[in-house]
Amino acid sequence: MGDRIIVLGGGVIGLSCALELAKRGYDVTVLEIGTCGGQASGAAAGMLAPYSENPEYADGFFRLCLDSLRRYPAWQEEVKQLSGMDFEYTESGSLYAVYHEADLSALTARLSWQQAFGTHAEIVEGGRLEQLEPQLGQARAAVYCPEESHVHAPDYVHALEAACRKVGVYIHEQLQELTLTDWKNDIRVHDRAGQIYEADRIVLCTGAWSGSWTEQFGFSVPIYPIRGQICAYPVEPSMLRHIVFTSQGYMVGKANGMLVCGASEDIAGFATSVTDRGIDRLEKLSKKVLPFLNRMQPTLRWAGLRPATQDGYPLLGVGSEQPRVIFACGHYRNGILLSPVTAAVVADLADGHVPELALGAFQPDRFG
Amino acid sequence: MKKDQLVIGGKALSSRFFLGTGRYPNPYVQNQAIEASGAEVLTFAIRRVNLDEPEDDSILQHLQERPFTFLPNTSGASTAEEAVRIARMARASGLSDWIKVEISANAQTLLPDPIETLKATEQLVQEGFTVLPYTSDDPILCKRLEEAGAAAVMPGGAPIGTGLGILNPYNIGLVVESADVPIIVDAGLGSAQDVVQAMELGVDGILMNTPVARAKDPVRMARAMKLAIEAGRESYLAGRIDKRRYASASSEYEHLIVK
Numbered sequence: 001m002g003d004r005i006i007v008l009g010g011g012v013i014g015l016s017c018a019l020e021l022a023k024r025g026y027d028v029t030v031l032e033i034g035t036c037g038g039q040a041s042g043a044a045a046g047m048l049a050p051y052s053e054n055p056e057y058a059d060g061f062f063r064l065c066l067d068s069l070r071r072y073p074a075w076q077e078e079v080k081q082l083s084g085m086d087f088e089y090t091e092s093g094s095l096y097a098v099y100h101e102a103d104l105s106a107l108t109a110r111l112s113w114q115q116a117f118g119t120h121a122e123i124v125e126g127g128r129l130e131q132l133e134p135q136l137g138q139a140r141a142a143v144y145c146p147e148e149s150h151v152h153a154p155d156y157v158h159a160l161e162a163a164c165r166k167v168g169v170y171i172h173e174q175l176q177e178l179t180l181t182d183w184k185n186d187i188r189v190h191d192r193a194g195q196i197y198e199a200d201r202i203v204l205c206t207g208a209w210s211g212s213w214t215e216q217f218g219f220s221v222p223i224y225p226i227r228g229q230i231c232a233y234p235v236e237p238s239m240l241r242h243i244v245f246t247s248q249g250y251m252v253g254k255a256n257g258m259l260v261c262g263a264s265e266d267i268a269g270f271a272t273s274v275t276d277r278g279i280d281r282l283e284k285l286s287k288k289v290l291p292f293l294n295r296m297q298p299t300l301r302w303a304g305l306r307p308a309t310q311d312g313y314p315l316l317g318v319g320s321e322q323p324r325v326i327f328a329c330g331h332y333r334n335g336i337l338l339s340p341v342t343a344a345v346v347a348d349l350a351d352g353h354v355p356e357l358a359l360g361a362f363q364p365d366r367f368g
Numbered sequence: 369m370k371k372d373q374l375v376i377g378g379k380a381l382s383s384r385f386f387l388g389t390g391r392y393p394n395p396y397v398q399n400q401a402i403e404a405s406g407a408e409v410l411t412f413a414i415r416r417v418n419l420d421e422p423e424d425d426s427i428l429q430h431l432q433e434r435p436f437t438f439l440p441n442t443s444g445a446s447t448a449e450e451a452v453r454i455a456r457m458a459r460a461s462g463l464s465d466w467i468k469v470e471i472s473a474n475a476q477t478l479l480p481d482p483i484e485t486l487k488a489t490e491q492l493v494q495e496g497f498t499v500l501p502y503t504s505d506d507p508i509l510c511k512r513l514e515e516a517g518a519a520a521v522m523p524g525g526a527p528i529g530t531g532l533g534i535l536n537p538y539n540i541g542l543v544v545e546s547a548d549v550p551i552i553v554d555a556g557l558g559s560a561q562d563v564v565q566a567m568e569l570g571v572d573g574i575l576m577n578t579p580v581a582r583a584k585d586p587v588r589m590a591r592a593m594k595l596a597i598e599a600g601r602e603s604y605l606a607g608r609i610d611k612r613r614y615a616s617a618s619s620e621y622e623h624l625i626v627k
Binding site: 056098100102103104109112222265266267280281284285288308309311366367 | 393394395397414415416421424425429430442443445446472476584585
């Protein structure tokens, strides 16, 4: 058995890291204050869309997202095999729809650099756009990106948890409060009931709750919650073929017949409540983009807290003065997408290997 | 002493900092950065906002609480006709009758098309808009835009988002010298020193977005830019010393001698 590693947080990032670490022979324990996948992971719409989410330029974050997308086909297959569970993974492609003539030059500029990164994306309009997505209202044009895909996030997270258990990860849930009492000589975590967990290293996957590490380590960890509200309509599964993005939100049709529309970006502290105003806004948006929804009402509504950071990039790496501590938090809108690459990077760091990807922009103590 | 007040289109402004609302990592950082900047005028691309329900817009919904002056822009337009059409839509939404004319003919440099910019400015002034054209730093063109009725003229320091700073300070100086409307440097700045340089050249204000929104700490950078605008303005008004080839002692020895 290798070193003992505690993974703090049982969201999609924590579970993915735990799975990869256990596969590489570590003795892994996941500690979760609530329920695995109970926060942002279980609320996410599951889009795997590095091109649509990064329209500006090819920075390190775009490369991280793209690397993770490319890992997905093998990764999701492995999670399914290890867990013995199935979940939706659909290589649907996406349409980024625009409504003004003036949007076209930005789309052209986006494609001009993204095509160098392997996408066969193209601008589609008129009959071709209608053929691709017959239910789309009158968009001026769209970027069709065939490589983007989506997963059913809650089912994916359940399968990850089951896979972790199958490969021998210990998972402790409902711990309510966890305190890191030693990280210098050893790793020691106390839960509220007084139980002590010891390990050689720790991976922090604490999502929107990561801001509290500021006090612990004496450097700034500017991570805070941004609430995302989502609603869903019951439709025929084939009504929407692609992920549809607009500047105001996205829509994606799931295999179970739910058409998901998201998401708000609310400044509401740690409140996970759903508001009428938030959902009304999504309802108006979805009905404008997909007119066939006009006769319907969303039947599901929910919200989750995304871990936002000050510069928009996650914290991914080992603390320069905390060699036993690996940070993997602050993934904001892209936690589901980034789960396989984060797991690989964290496991490489645990192995003492330098990951292939440039991680400089994600250094955990970069905020000083 | 006369108050140093910036007035555009008859409106007295509390700040010389005009801030863009795009590219922030999230709404929380955006709000904090706007707060720290002290900016009263905020700009955004009309094509990206929900004009039917501005209060529902993904960006504007976070800006409802304070009395900002919105400066919608026509970015993405490649002709005067298109810019005019976009401006009319923005005004019809009730957001603002101020308009930043932004017409680019080249997706790579996003440099403004001077001829179409002048045409759109003429047309929109006739239609009663308060027009602030984004233009190249050509002094003659800037004057022509003023003569066409622009409420302020906004020459770029460098192409949008490049952070290259003031590429032609000589031109910006000439623009300021001949202007009878406020001159706002719009686009291309990177850090506080570029801002101070622009303000010392005598411009009346700064419009920027990327250097704040994409800084590692956008809130702190917003504050830095605000201070740079104030410092540059004060330095410009205070009047700098002449440059000399050799040192001149700042205090004479005589008064140090113990008597």
